[in-house]
Amino acid sequence: MGQVLFVVWRESVEALLVVGILYAWLKNGDSDARRGLPFLWAGVGAGLLAAVALGAALVGFSEFLSGDAADYFQIGMVLIACVLIVQMVLWMKRHGRTLKRDMERSLQERTRDGNGWGVAVLVALAIAREGSETVIFLYGLGFGQSGHVSRSDVLGIVLGLGLAFLTFYVLQLGGRLFSWRRFFRVTEVMLLLLGAGLMQTGVDKLIDKEILPLGISQVWNSAALLDDSSTFGSLVATLTGYRAHPALTNLIAYALYWLVVGWLARRAGRAPAAAAGRTA
Numbered sequence: 001m002g003q004v005l006f007v008v009w010r011e012s013v014e015a016l017l018v019v020g021i022l023y024a025w026l027k028n029g030d031s032d033a034r035r036g037l038p039f040l041w042a043g044v045g046a047g048l049l050a051a052v053a054l055g056a057a058l059v060g061f062s063e064f065l066s067g068d069a070a071d072y073f074q075i076g077m078v079l080i081a082c083v084l085i086v087q088m089v090l091w092m093k094r095h096g097r098t099l100k101r102d103m104e105r106s107l108q109e110r111t112r113d114g115n116g117w118g119v120a121v122l123v124a125l126a127i128a129r130e131g132s133e134t135v136i137f138l139y140g141l142g143f144g145q146s147g148h149v150s151r152s153d154v155l156g157i158v159l160g161l162g163l164a165f166l167t168f169y170v171l172q173l174g175g176r177l178f179s180w181r182r183f184f185r186v187t188e189v190m191l192l193l194l195g196a197g198l199m200q201t202g203v204d205k206l207i208d209k210e211i212l213p214l215g216i217s218q219v220w221n222s223a224a225l226l227d228d229s230s231t232f233g234s235l236v237a238t239l240t241g242y243r244a245h246p247a248l249t250n251l252i253a254y255a256l257y258w259l260v261v262g263w264l265a266r267r268a269g270r271a272p273a274a275a276a277g278r279t280a
Contacts, residue, residue: 003238004153006194007137008160009167010187014092015130016168017180019044022123036119043123050124051131058139071209078202081140084133085195086261089188093268140198141238196241196257203253215248 019040026036058077065073106122171180206212223229223244228237236242241257243250 003141003194003235004138004156005160005163006190006239007134007141008157009163010191011130011134011137012161012164013167013171013183013187015127016164018126018130019123020168020172022119026119039117039120040123043120044127046120046124047127047129047131050128051135054132055135055139058135068209071205075202075205075209077136078140078198078205081136082195082198082202084136085191085198086264088133089191089195090264090268092184092188093265137194140201190239192261193240194238195261196254197238199257200241200243200250200254201238203250207247207249212249215252217247218245219248219251221245 022040023037026034026040062070062073167183171183203212207214221244226236226242226244227233228242228244233242233244241254246254
């Protein structure tokens with residue numbers, strides 16, 4: 001439940017941020033801008049429907065698969081979820097500082113042209129992006145793969161949504177302890193750890209399928225300190241990629257993951273500064 005709660009919470013906060021930016025601009029704008037408010041909510045509804053449709057399609061498609069085909073499909077979704085998490089963190093690192101300005105500029109162009117449906121499309125794409133990422137992340141964590149959803153997962157979704165609205169409200173108040181910049185910095189690290197956990201799950205499945213070599217089957221055994229088969233240890237393993245008795249292949253994959261992520265993060269961090277220099 002903890003993994004589901006975190007994913008829903010983080011992605012919902014980001015979606016609320018997008019809607020909040022657009023709503024504030026339209027509501028506080030001129031009469032032409034305020035006419036775009038109904039289109040804003042229409043876009044939110046369309047984006048949510050697109051995310052729900054993707055979730056239903058994933059669960060429905062997986063029910064037609066069996067044996068190795070189902071295993072390979074799940075491996076693919078786990079690895080796609082890992083890549084999407086890294087991509088999302090890097091995208092926010094590049095565009096987080098200019099997100100508000102860029103979205104307001106797009107809205108200004110659409111309202112100036114009297115294109116209300118353009119506002120709806122802009123919002124729908126933004127919400128569908130966040131929603132589809134959430135669906136793929138949850139599926140990668142095993143949500144709905146068995147054909148049914150447990151009560152704990154449903155509770156995780158409800159709590160995640162509630163916590164997202166509370167977080168959005170608190171961050172809107174501002175302050176030194178709770179700021180958007182600090183929130184995204186902390187959750188970016190947590191997301192990258194979750195991506196490492198998904199990557200390790202994919203590696204485990206690829207080893208089981210004998211697609212990747214096992215190497216040394218057990219480099220160490222730290223189960224006495226934290227057993228990854230226990231309730232708490234399983235949560236830590238999912239959220240960080242921890243293994244109590246990792247194979248050599250797991251360690252190599254884990255090291256390569258952080259080397260690649262670190263290199264990409266440095267490039268993404270330099271991109272806004274270079275763009276600002278060219279603008280100046």
